[in-house]
Amino acid sequence: MALKKAGVLGATGSVGQRFIQLLNEHPQFELAVLGASSRSAGKKYKDAVDWKQTSLMPLSAGEIVVSECTPEAFKDCAVVFSGLDAEYAGPIEKAFKEAGLVVISNAKNYRRELDVPLVVPTVNSEHLAIVEKKVKDAAAAGEAKPGYIVCISNCSTAGLVAPLRPLVDKFGPIELLTTTTMQAISGAGFSPGFPGIDILDNLVPYISGEEEKIEWETKKILGQLAADGNSVQNLSDDEIRVSAQCNRVAVSDGHTECISIKFKNKSPSIEAIKQCLRDYECEATTLKCPSAPKHAIHVLEEENRPQPRLDRDRDGGYGVSVGRIREDPVLDVKMVVLSHNTIIGAAGSGVLIAELLLAKNLL
Numbered sequence: 001m002a003l004k005k006a007g008v009l010g011a012t013g014s015v016g017q018r019f020i021q022l023l024n025e026h027p028q029f030e031l032a033v034l035g036a037s038s039r040s041a042g043k044k045y046k047d048a049v050d051w052k053q054t055s056l057m058p059l060s061a062g063e064i065v066v067s068e069c070t071p072e073a074f075k076d077c078a079v080v081f082s083g084l085d086a087e088y089a090g091p092i093e094k095a096f097k098e099a100g101l102v103v104i105s106n107a108k109n110y111r112r113e114l115d116v117p118l119v120v121p122t123v124n125s126e127h128l129a130i131v132e133k134k135v136k137d138a139a140a141a142g143e144a145k146p147g148y149i150v151c152i153s154n155c156s157t158a159g160l161v162a163p164l165r166p167l168v169d170k171f172g173p174i175e176l177l178t179t180t181t182m183q184a185i186s187g188a189g190f191s192p193g194f195p196g197i198d199i200l201d202n203l204v205p206y207i208s209g210e211e212e213k214i215e216w217e218t219k220k221i222l223g224q225l226a227a228d229g230n231s232v233q234n235l236s237d238d239e240i241r242v243s244a245q246c247n248r249v250a251v252s253d254g255h256t257e258c259i260s261i262k263f264k265n266k267s268p269s270i271e272a273i274k275q276c277l278r279d280y281e282c283e284a285t286t287l288k289c290p291s292a293p294k295h296a297i298h299v300l301e302e303e304n305r306p307q308p309r310l311d312r313d314r315d316g317g318y319g320v321s322v323g324r325i326r327e328d329p330v331l332d333v334k335m336v337v338l339s340h341n342t343i344i345g346a347a348g349s350g351v352l353i354a355e356l357l358l359a360k361n362l363l
């Protein structure tokens, strides 16, 4: 199969660099166009970027001349991944969609739009039916394939919902949910980047807007498709109450969350919960998408795991680790969840969504 051309917006940033790493030698996509601000446009990528990944920059990407973020520059791309600063993502992504391009975005700007799926690909890939319907409706009306946006969730939300989805499917609704996060500094981006002096020998118990995003996005991701297939019916505040507390910690990559859950129905046993998480297989794995994790969830039994440095790269960063699953004396059960914030929490989710769209004939 011929490779599909892919573009990356915000290519010089924390998420953009991860996209470039994950798309290097990808079996389905070829990195064709890179975009960033006018500070970077016109320079070779290797001269524009301050590369901070622990693997070397792919040589071919380094030679690409960075473009301005205009639809014209990306017109030959089958898919455009966005790692744009949210301050600028809104109008740029809208212009791309209106030009007929497919945008998979990490930015928060369109996550709450009714007709935009908010997708963690190992959790709620069925929400992509919203864009499938747009494409089919346009074909039925004899119109050109429409542009559309798919949003990736907030990175902490991605880790949180990973174990919730199989638990809700098997044991019914979750009524109450609390999470306390310990988030890596790569989550704060690279321009300018989280100051070392603020995080060394320290912890910062505040991340702007993060708690509200987790509390809201969880309700959309765990919601059902509406009957007309055009949107998602978010869970209501009566159906699930979510409380998040967010902290920045001195970790490079990998968000850790201590979560507690109360089920609406009688609580299942700890062993039943572990088995349910071990048995879970996501659609991307069933469809054999190239980046799909063998196990979307890894249940760890060691009493001191998961740990970010030791566990974030399970299944290439696409797998989420869940450990310390035990009874909660206040709610029903508590556990520790670890997810790679720039892979399953950002760029990796983008790549896996594109693989799903391709498998569903939507690119």
Ligand SMILES: NC(=O)C1=CN([C@@H]2O[C@H](COP(=O)(O)OP(=O)(O)OC[C@H]3O[C@@H](n4cnc5c(N)ncnc54)[C@H](OP(=O)(O)O)[C@@H]3O)[C@@H](O)[C@H]2O)C=CC1
Pocket (backbone or CB within 6 Å): 009, 010, 011, 012, 013, 014, 015, 016, 035, 036, 037, 038, 039, 040, 041, 069, 082, 083, 084, 085, 086, 087, 088, 089, 106, 107, 108, 153, 154, 155, 186, 187, 188, 189, 190, 191, 192, 341, 342, 345, 346
């Ligand atoms: N880091 C993470 O773990 C996660 C991040 N996100 C979201 O992903 C997006 C990217 O985050 P992150 O990579 O951390 O951010 P960075 O600050 O590291 O990167 C921002 C990117 O946006 C580009 N940019 C800035 N201003 C403009 C402009 N005016 N026009 C075009 N491009 C511009 C920058 O280019 P230049 O170098 O030229 O300035 C850079 O490529 C954000 O919306 C963020 O909220 C979502 C989930 C997780």
Ligand SMILES: N[C@@H](CC(=O)OP(=O)(O)O)C(=O)O
Pocket (backbone or CB within 6 Å): 106, 107, 108, 153, 154, 155, 156, 183, 184, 186, 187, 188, 207, 210, 213, 341
């Ligand atoms: N706020 C996250 C990263 C991020 O940018 O998330 P969002 O795309 O939801 O703003 C973090 O600090 O780790």
